[in-house]
Amino acid sequence: MNTIQEEQFSHEILDEFVRVANKAADAAGRVIKEFFWKPALIQTINKYDEDGLIVEQATNVDRLVEDAIVSIILQNFPNHLIFGEEGGWYLPKDKDAAADFVWVLDPIDGTTSFENGVPLFGTLIALLYKSKPIIGAIDQPILRDRWVGVQGRAAMDHLGVPVRTRSCEQLSRATLYASSLLHFSDQEREAFNRVTDKIKEPIFCAECYNYGLLPSGFIDVIVQSYLGPYDFLAFIPIIEGAGGVVTDCDCEKLHWEASSMYKAPKYYRIIAAGDAQVHQDALIYLKNVKKE
Known part of the structure; x- marks a missing residue:
């Protein structure tokens, strides 16, 4: 479509x-x-x-x-x-x-x-x-x-080959990446820990490289906080073009108004997943966390 x-x-x-x-x-x-x-x-x-x-x-x-x-x-x-x-x-x-x-x-x-x-x-x-x-x-x-x-096309790797996220419908089988626990507030860290209690394994490293690994089918979930618009906007067409889902941690569509007159949030909290069900299951623990 x-x-x-x-x-x-x-x-x-x-x-x-x-x-x-x-x-x-x-x-x-x-x-x-x-x-x-x-x-x-x-x-x-x-x-x-x-x-x-x-x-x-x-x-x-x-x-x-x-x-x-x-x-x-x-x-x-x-x-x-x-x-x-x-x-x-x-x-x-x-x-x-x-x-x-x-x-x-x-x-x-x-x-x-x-x-x-x-x-x-x-x-x-x-x-x-x-x-x-x-x-x-x-x-x-x-x-x-x-x-x-x-937007509207399959995402590609450096060889021009289409990439695809992997199927992982159970949170208990998911591998989750985050850059660092230091990037979460106390409340965000508590919510993040509730997710990691349910998953296969949390791994901390790699930063933006994670967002290439996810559409290529190597990892399942990424959760990050304290992001500016330049930190995530490039990911959206790539992840969606590989069959994945990326939203903020309240399941709202990520949006940045491209104008200096727009007062954007101080920072964004995002979750990306290769499988829509894992995305929804992880959000249960991440939603409605107040930003500090």
Whole structure:
């Protein structure tokens, strides 16, 4: 069944979007390879909240990677808007931060892994049309893995082969991944522990790489919190295009209004699953947890 987005664009236009997303991911990968496993070249940059407290860390490489992606996108689509984790809004002089087409970027998702030489980080690229993700890409340049999703099409791996989530209808047989327990509030951690009491095994690592493993049929459930829009929008076309389900932890559709005038939640809590039944069963323990 065709989606609204698919009906609005020809295959040629969608293919052009994918071509540019792949080209941008290639450019990002070239920059990352120049710095990976070269700690003397990597500089840590602290990010501060409005109270002057350190809330997150990035590196000099994050910004270089984002600049490379932005350059490719603007060369091909100069009228599209871009929102990056490092640089915020990239706006043409005659536009405000609201448009039909918006690219959302996370140049290095998993900066800690990158800094410590663990090749499980990735570059995330999403294209939104009227705030709905129509293109998503996860790229891991060191392992040479890439997943690309197009709304209304089957998700593909780096070889252009369709990927598919695996069947797992019982929570007790599911393998669950999360990046770290430190990313959950106390209430979220309690809810998360209720899920892990019911599953086969919880594993902590891999960050965005998990979201490629899930559509490829290697894992069953992912639960994460404290995410910005650049952390998850690229996953949606990939997971859905592989037969999976991804929502917030109250079973609501994930949504980010692509405008600087929109007051988004401070962070998002998400659950992704390869099997709809496992998704529903896990949600029983995760729903209605108040954010701190």
